[in-house]
Amino acid sequence: MAISIKSANQIDKMRTAGKLASSVLEMVGDHVKTGITTEKIDQICHDFIVNDLDCIPAPLNYNGFPKSICTSVNNVVCHGIPSEKKLKKGDIINIDITVIKDGYHGDTSKMFIVGKPSVKAQKICNVARDSMMLGIDMVKPGIHLGEIGKVIGDYAHSKNCSVVRDYCGHGIGEVFHELPQVIHYDDGRINQSPILEPGMTFTIEPMINLGGYEVVTSRIDGWTVTTKDRSLSAQWEHTILVTETGHEILTLRTEETN
Structure with missing residues (x-):
């Protein structure tokens, strides 16, 4: 299957969907505080997505996923299932919205910090966001897709952090996960990776660990991915459009334009 090139009409629809997804993260921030459960955060986001935005929460029932959003706390790398566990001071949480x-x-996804973070928690959140933005800054027609991963990996490693290798960014459009796969580290095959063209849309979403890159998936729920060494993990995500001259962040939040 080839990488899809979106038409002008499709890009307009992607812009709309991206803006709506970003608005969920803007809305939910005030609710992320000590004592709230991730189940309650899921309910708040679900109601906003369905009732206020007239959208469908893509994760709900996707390959059996039971909730409308992913909530990944502390050493959870991704695919955290909202539950009755309460957030406490110092927690970091990734809220992933589609x-x-x-x-x-x-x-799109974003890290939230509950109360005052530890030095390590603040570091991993910052490194993860900076890694993503450095990758996004690379996007323009004519480059190899693998160049994005090299920049992300080099930066994370320079900060003594690691990049999760088991998960990657992905093409997106009418299909939740389509080509290309966006690897967030240098796999040694940059020159064999696809060359970017205007109209391509994909996510950049590096998962950065404070310790090693190895992860494990829960045998209980089959979804929750944690760091093997129990170290903290953080992730940020945007949906990106390759334009004629560079790129456009389709899920840019208002706070990021100031």
């Missing part, structure tokens, strides 16, 4: 509007997906 909505479907008029058949198109908008996918």
Whole structure:
């Protein structure tokens, strides 16, 4: 299957879906505080997505996933299932939102900090975001996709952090996960990776660990991915469009434009 090149009409729909997804993260921030459960955060986001935005929460029932969002706390790398566990001071949490509007997906995530973080917690959140932004800054027509991963990996490693290798970014549009796969480290095959063209849309979403890159998936729920060494992990995600001259962040939040 080839990498899809979106038409102008498709790009407009992707812009709409991306903006709506980002609005969920903007909305939920005030609710992320000590004592709230991730189940309650899921309910708040679900109601906002369905009732206020008139969208579909893409994760719900996707390959059997039971909730409308992913909530990954502390050493959870990704795919954390909302539960009755309460957030406490010092927790870091990734909230991952994907909505479907008029058949198109908008996918984005952000780290939230509950109260005052530890030095290590603040570091991993910062390194993860900076890694993503450095990768995004690379995006333009004519480069190899693998160049994005090299920049991300080099930066994370320079900060004595590691990049999760078991999961990657992905193409997105009418399909939640499509080509290309966006690897967030240098796999030694940069020159064999696809060359970016205008109209491509994909996510950049590096998962950065404070310790080693190895992860394990829960045998209990089959979804929750944690760091093997129990170290903290952080992730940020944006949906990106390759334009004629560079790129556009389709899920850019208002706070990021100031």
